[in-house]
Amino acid sequence: MSPGSVKAPVIAVVGPSGVGKDSLMEALLERIPGLVRQRRIITRAPELGGEDYDAVTEDRFAALCVAPGFALHWEAHGLRYAIPRDIDELRNRASGVLVNLSRKVLLEAEAAFGTLVILSVTATPEVLAERLMTRGREDRAEIERRLARAATPMPAGLSQVIEIDNSGQLEEAVQAAETALMPWLQPERV
Ligand SMILES: Nc1ncnc2c1ncn2[C@@H]1O[C@H](COP(=O)(O)OP(=O)(O)O)[C@@H](O)[C@H]1O
Numbered sequence: 642m643s644p645g646s647v648k649a650p651v652i653a654v655v656g657p658s659g660v661g662k663d664s665l666m667e668a669l670l671e672r673i674p675g676l677v678r679q680r681r682i683i684t685r686a687p688e689l690g691g692e693d694y695d696a697v698t699e700d701r702f703a704a705l706c707v708a709p710g711f712a713l714h715w716e717a718h719g720l721r722y723a724i725p726r727d728i729d730e731l732r733n734r735a736s737g738v739l740v741n742l743s744r745k746v747l748l749e750a751e752a753a754f755g756t757l758v759i760l761s762v763t764a765t766p767e768v769l770a771e772r773l774m775t776r777g778r779e780d781r782a783e784i785e786r787r788l789a790r791a792a793t794p795m796p797a798g799l800s801q802v803i804e805i806d807n808s809g810q811l812e813e814a815v816q817a818a819e820t821a822l823m824p825w826l827q828p829e830r831v
């Protein structure tokens with residue numbers, strides 16, 4: 642098998658709202674050669690900041706779900722999220738593909754992607770509350786709902802879960818994640 646025929650790993654970054662998933666992904670993209678991020682399709686209003694996403698209406702989401710179909714999709718926070726099938730092509734030309742997933746779709750993701758490395762990002766409830774207030778993307782009621790969901794357990798039976806504590810400095814979490822990911826990356830695509 643030639644090196645180019647091996648698909649890059651899908652690297653799922655998961656954890657409660659406000660834990661630092663987007664911040665960690667942005668830092669990893671700057672540091673790791675050949676690492677890319679898969680854009681998500683979300684039924685969220687456009688330009689709310691944070692990640693770069695394709696904003697669609699509920700109707701458009703439903704239509705895309707039928708054709709061309711999604712690699713993965715789920716519902717959370719009153720929104721619908723999807724990973725487009727383009728991710729397959731991205732895996733042919735990257736050292737790794739980062740994607741922000743719901744914890745509840747991880748077993749399905751493992752079945753869909755094969756090589757799935759999961760970065761499970763954690764922080765204390767107090768830290769989460771403070772960060773969500775600082776980020777300011779959601780109103781207070783929505784922040785309360787997100788905090789109530791924070792303790793969602795990881796599904797049992799996942800094969801590759803790496804826990805990353807982001808309670809402290811972001812730089813420490815980035816360093817830990819980079820070290821843990823190194824053995825999984827496709828070095829010939831840097
Ligand atoms: N280690 C950290 N220390 C301080 N602030 C952080 C840290 N990690 C993330 N943040 C901040 O916390 C807020 C939430 O981070 P974000 O990356 O949007 O989280 P998530 O994507 O998990 O919801 C943002 O304002 C971000 O700048």
Ligand SMILES: O=P(O)(O)OC[C@H]1O[C@H](OP(=O)(O)OP(=O)(O)O)[C@H](O)[C@@H]1O
Nearest residue numbers: 657658659717722741742743744745793
């Ligand atoms: O089932 P859970 O593991 O709790 O995850 C639910 C949703 O929360 C996050 O969304 P989003 O990135 O929109 O929100 P966040 O940045 O506040 O985490 C994550 O990407 C999932 O779509």
